[in-house]
Amino acid sequence: MIEVRVKKRALVTGGAGQDGWYLIDLLLSRGYDVFAHSRIAVDPILHGGRVSWRVGSLTDETFLKNLLAETGPDEIYNLAAVSRPAISWDIPIETALLNALVPQRICEYIRRELPACRLFQASSSEIYGDTRTALQDEETRTNPGSPYGISKAYAHQIVGAYRQQYGLHLSCGILFNHESPRRPLNFVSQKIAHAAAAAALGMTETHELDERGKPILSGGKLYLGDINVRRDFGFAGDFVEAMRLIVQHATPADYAVGTGHAHSIAEFCEAAFKVGGLDWTKHVAIDKTLLRKVDSHFTQADPSKLQSQLGWRPKIDFQALVEMMVQERMRILMTSLASADATRPLVATTTWNKAFD
Numbered sequence: 559m560i561e562v563r564v565k566k567r568a569l570v571t572g573g574a575g576q577d578g579w580y581l582i583d584l585l586l587s588r589g590y591d592v593f594a595h596s597r598i599a600v601d602p603i604l605h606g607g608r609v610s611w612r613v614g615s616l617t618d619e620t621f622l623k624n625l626l627a628e629t630g631p632d633e634i635y636n637l638a639a640v641s642r643p644a645i646s647w648d649i650p651i652e653t654a655l656l657n658a659l660v661p662q663r664i665c666e667y668i669r670r671e672l673p674a675c676r677l678f679q680a681s682s683s684e685i686y687g688d689t690r691t692a693l694q695d696e697e698t699r700t701n702p703g704s705p706y707g708i709s710k711a712y713a714h715q716i717v718g719a720y721r722q723q724y725g726l727h728l729s730c731g732i733l734f735n736h737e738s739p740r741r742p743l744n745f746v747s748q749k750i751a752h753a754a755a756a757a758a759l760g761m762t763e764t765h766e767l768d769e770r771g772k773p774i775l776s777g778g779k780l781y782l783g784d785i786n787v788r789r790d791f792g793f794a795g796d797f798v799e800a801m802r803l804i805v806q807h808a809t810p811a812d813y814a815v816g817t818g819h820a821h822s823i824a825e826f827c828e829a830a831f832k833v834g835g836l837d838w839t840k841h842v843a844i845d846k847t848l849l850r851k852v853d854s855h856f857t858q859a860d861p862s863k864l865q866s867q868l869g870w871r872p873k874i875d876f877q878a879l880v881e882m883m884v885q886e887r888m889r890i891l892m893t894s895l896a897s898a899d900a901t902r903p904l905v906a907t908t909t910w911n912k913a914f915d
């Protein structure tokens with residue numbers, strides 16, 4: 559019997575991460591049947607219990623094949639990854655398997671079993687490495703410097719190769735830094751937002767720990783690495799809209815996904831502490847142990863192709879993004895202060911588990 563589907567069926571890998579959250583909400587609002595994968599168990603009532611979750615490791619070939627066979631998606635959004643470039647040095651083999659080989663296995667499965675299925679692959683501006691190019695777009699030379707960047711470059715190129723060779727609808731979004739209140743604390747944006755919120759509430763010490771295993775705000779100070787790095791910071795909610803547009807477009811292709819504006823980490827601090835009326839220079843200090851030996855010092859997207867071909871425009875600018883993040887951290891901290899939970903143990907935010915999306 560031929561199955562007639564009324565609704566489109568999407569599979570989102572790494573669905574429990576920041577981007578998965580926004581994308582699943584978007585797809586549900588567009589009437590999709592959503593299947594989501596997570597590496598670890600998730601609360602089934604998330605997203606109003608409207609998502610069918612599958613839990614397991616994508617690097618397990620049998621699990622991956624069963625996942626694709628059982629869900630039979632019309633569209634796959636491959637967001638699962640070791641998502642922290644700095645941590646990819648600690649787990650380089652897992653990074654290569656999950657970030658590079660899994661996308662290839664998905665392409666191979668699509669080629670053999672689901673040729674009508676469309677793929678969005680989450681590529682990254684880390685594929686450019688420490689570039690000196692003023693603006694980066696789809697043509698910019700890839701020169702990644704970390705196991706993360708190298709694994710993402712492999713995935714980017716193999717997806718493009720399968721698209722060329724087999725004429726399949728496989729696309730990559732080269733995602734520049736994208737943040738939100740759902741960002742884990744071990745990314746610089748949320749680390750700053752958290753410290754700025756705590757300082758605004760008059761706190762000098764937070765329970766949550768930083769990469770060094772010390773409180774994120776300690777003695778009223780936030781310790782950071784290189785604050786001169788400039789990044790193109792966008793809002794994750796805007797980025798998932800780009801993902802959907804890319805998959806809906808008649809022709810598959812690669813797109814740079816970023817705002818086109820760059821800000822330094824120092825500017826992020828300035829904007830974040832300003833939300834509470836504070837002078838960031840009194841609260842931020844440098845700890846050289848947080849400097850990265852390999853880093854991308856400057857990223858700024860040229861999103862012209864995405865804008866002209868698909869009409870994408872980010873709705874949240876840098877200022878609004880920072881304010882949104884700091885205000886949400888203030889709300890969370892006030893809730894926790896109100897519950898007089900001051901005796902709870904310090905919380906590490908940099909566990910191995912948090913390396914994944």
Ligand SMILES: C[C@H]1O[C@H](OP(=O)(O)OP(=O)(O)OC[C@H]2O[C@@H](n3cnc4c(=O)[nH]c(N)nc43)[C@H](O)[C@@H]2O)[C@@H](O)[C@@H](O)C1=O
Nearest residue numbers: 641643682683684734735744745746747782783784787848
């Ligand atoms: C595009 C790319 O974007 C993300 O990776 P990331 O850029 O490594 O993210 P991050 O927030 O850890 O670092 C941003 C910058 O901030 C600098 N920085 C300074 N001081 C601290 C600091 O104290 N902590 C951290 N974490 N960073 C610091 C750090 O050196 C780096 O230059 C992922 O979404 C990834 O999946 C992805 O694809």
